[in-house]
Every structure is written in C-alpha cells, then in structure tokens.
Amino acid sequence: MSVVTRFAPSPTGFLHIGGARTALFNWLYARHTGGKMLLRIEDTDRERSTDAAVAAILDGLTWLGLTWEGEPVHQFARAARHREVAEELVARGKAYRAYETADELNDMRAKARAEGRFARYEGTWRDRDPSEAPPGVAPTIRIKSPLSGETVIDDRVQGRVAFPNKDLDDFVILRSDGTPTYMLAVVVDDHDMGVTHVIRGDDHLTNGGRQKILYEAMGWEVPVMAHVPLIHGPDGAKLSKRHGAMGVDAYRAMGYLPEALRNYLARLSWSHGDAEIMSTEEMVEWFDIDGIGRSAARFDFQKLESLNGHYIKAMPDERLLETLTAALPHLPGGNEFLARLTPEKRGRLRLALPGLKDRARTLNDLFARADFIVADRPLALDAAASALLDPAARSLLAGLVPVFQAVEDWQAPAIEAAVKAFTGERAVKLGQIAQPLRAALTGHATSPGIFEVLAALGREESLARIADQAAS
C-alpha cells in the first residue's frame, strides 16, 4: 500500500516554523517512500479562519519548496459528510445528544477548576432519555468514550502510549450548530482521504488517543501515527513571537534561503548519523521516521545562519544573482536597492559576487555589503573610511591614477601586479595603499578584496571614485 501523508494547518495565521517542520517531515516521508503528501486546510473554525491565512500558508509552503498532491481539501466544505458520520454514530449507539448549553458548560468548568478538580464532562446525557431534553436547547453530539481500561496508541515516535480511559471524557464531535469539531473532522477526513501516516506535532498526542476512540467507534483502520517533538525557543520555553514563531515569510525577509531553512528544520529532532549539510535529494533518501528523536529541540538562529552562509557560498554566482534579485522585494530596504540596480551596476554586482558571498550569511547581509556597487558618486564615507583618508593617503591615491591608466587588462591579477609594483617603487606596504583605496572606492573600511573591487567597478568608475578623494 502506498504511503499517503498530509499536512493539515488551520488557517488562523501564518505558517509558523513548527508547522513548516511538520510539513517538511510529511513531505520528506512521502517522497522517501514514493507516496504522496496531501494538503488539508482545517477551517472548521469559521470565526478565526481567513482567506489571507490560507494564502499565507500556501505561499510559505511553496517558498519552502514543499509541494502537495492535488488541490488542497477545505475541511469546512466537507461539513455535511462530518455530520453524516456523527449521526451514524448516534444511530449505532456510539454517540449521543447532550443538551447543556455552552454557558452552562463554561460555568461547570470554572467551578471545577476553582475547586481544584479536573474539569471533565461527566456524561450527564449519556444514558438519559432524549425525551427529557429541555425545550429550545440545540444539542451537541458527544462520543461515548470507554469508561474503564485504557486507550493505547502505538506511536512510531513515542512508542506505546496508554491513556487511562477515565481521563478521556465524552468530547463533543458535532457542535450545536451542526458543524463538526476538529476531533471528528480530522478522523473522517484522514479516513476518507486515505491517509496512511499521520505525522504531526506531539501537542496532538492526547488527541491521538481521542481520535482512536472515534476510529474504533466507526470500525475504521487507525493510521500509523508519528508524534514529533515540538520546537522550543532558545530559552526552552514555548516558541513565541519573541523568538521564532514568526511565519516563514519572516525568515524569507531575514534573508534566509529555503534550502538552508529546509536543511536546518530537518535536523531538529531528526538526524542521520553525523550528517549536517544535506541536499534535498539526500534528505529524501535518508529520511525515515525511525530517525526522529523524542525530545524537543530549541531553535538556534546561529546554526541556521551558519547553514545559510554555506548555501549562499555554494550557490553559483549567476543563480545567486537571480535569487537575490528575486528576493529583494521581500527584504527590508530591498526595493530601494533594486531601484538603484541599473543594468550596468547589475553587471558590476555580478563581478563582485564571488568576493561578496564569502562574507555574507544572509541575503540581507549580502546586499548590504554590496551597497558600494549601487552607490552614486561622490561616495558618502563612513567614519572609519574618513579616518583612513589622511593627506598622505590622498596623495598616494593621486599617484595611483597613472598606474591604473596604464593597466592593459583590467582584471584583478593585472591590477594587483600594477599596485604591487607601485608599492615597491614608493616603498610602502600594501596595506598603506589598500586601505585608503578601499575607503575611496567603497566608502567603508571593510570590503571584499580590493583588487576584486577594482575589477568589479571597472576602470572608469574606479578612477572617478579615486579622483573624488585623491589630493589634487
């Protein structure tokens, strides 16, 4: 039987990092086994679900390169089917109508909590005759959970997990307005969609027990379950906005590459020996549920950055240039940079890229360091650059002009040879000329190798920038 996994986000916000990892695992497992991953939008909460969130989630998945099979299933559209199953359960005596109002239930819960008791539905209407139903109350449908014994799920990650049935109450499966609850909808949809493997966050572990009760009530086969540990923030607490619970679009805006994020996320609670840097093909080949660990992982931005730097360096220049220009609109300040990137400057950027990418860990970092490429003359100098351009330095720069005019092949090696000959003549150290040159050409005290900068800028622009700063 072919593997069918699914990713089932609720569209109440962006695709957060934990969801992205869950989607990644489902995707990897489906690819690894030659199966498929389905996408289901869990929008039964009509109050909180929004179209914008659906769009954000699809966008996030697409950016991450996680593809799904077929059209996304919208859970709410299947409400009639869910109702049908709920009614069938009532007809079979596996579920019953309960006539408490939501307010009454809330009061009962509040009271139980205040008294330090577990707020559990006591099954008041479980065996009561429906003829006793109070008039004017629309009932919910509740499942009859077993009263004794235990419900066991054999989880592929967590192992055998047993829940005492006395703690599992008769949860609502159909609301009084006739719409299904999550618990019902998930089970019916997973069954109807032919899902064979449910891979999700372990915050759903106890739900797994409840869902098993539903599967058994319907006489359906329970899918393989794999509850993956959650991702925590750097301080070990639940991931919140404070650390990393932003949407994946926020990671894109921070200049991370999807392949870097994929690689990083894959290594959270999953490993394959000592493998750290993995191509997507390798991840697909190596991924297995057996490799998933059982403890929660903390999100570590430094490691993500390190990986991201690796992928930036590894990317061929032409592709990196395309990737950067495509990403720019999503990066803070990116549009301004893009607006100034004339075709001529784009050519210079392309030439400077090898030196630039070694120094960058994010795309933001990359284009920030490339500001000298798009800058217009006369360059604004930062404090460190100004300090380098003392009178002696300015006079040395003036001496360089004829040297540069005489360079025949305006490439880094020839330029370097010419400059070294010049430093020999003047008996100065390379640093004494390289630093003022850097300041004049880039406006900063740091930059890629100075000869690469000269080559990238071109002779004309380089000489003009030098003239702006040289002693006349």
Add this chain to the structure above:
RNA sequence: GCGCCCUUCGUCUAUCGGUUAGGACGGCAGCCUUUCACGUUGCAAAGACGGGUUCGAUUCCCGUAGGGCGCGCCA
C-alpha cells in the same frame, strides 16, 4: 490538580550494554591575509540527581528534580 511525554557539551545531535562519549553550530587560540570575511589547524566543553539490574551502564528498570504538551461547542 489530573494524564501523557522528555532529560548526552551553551545549542542541535551520534551512540542502539564494553568508545580516550563522536560530529556540527557557537566560544577560545594559531595559521592565512590589503580590511572584513572565507578557509584551515588546534583547544575547552556533556551523560540532571538517587537507587537498582548486570562482570560492566549514557544505554535497561524504578524514584526524585526540572522542562514540555494536553485537559474547549479552538485546532
């Protein structure tokens, strides 16, 4: 409060009873060097605690502590 889960360097992890407990990120130091990086070499850094089981426990069991998740007509 009740239930369930987790616990190896600061972080992510390897180890599937016998290892000098390995790798990666980060840190520190050296090298490279025109700056900053990159690269490279080396160093420091871990089995929460207490009991068992065993010839031998990081590994198996129990307890304690700490952390997490769940306990909605949310998903």
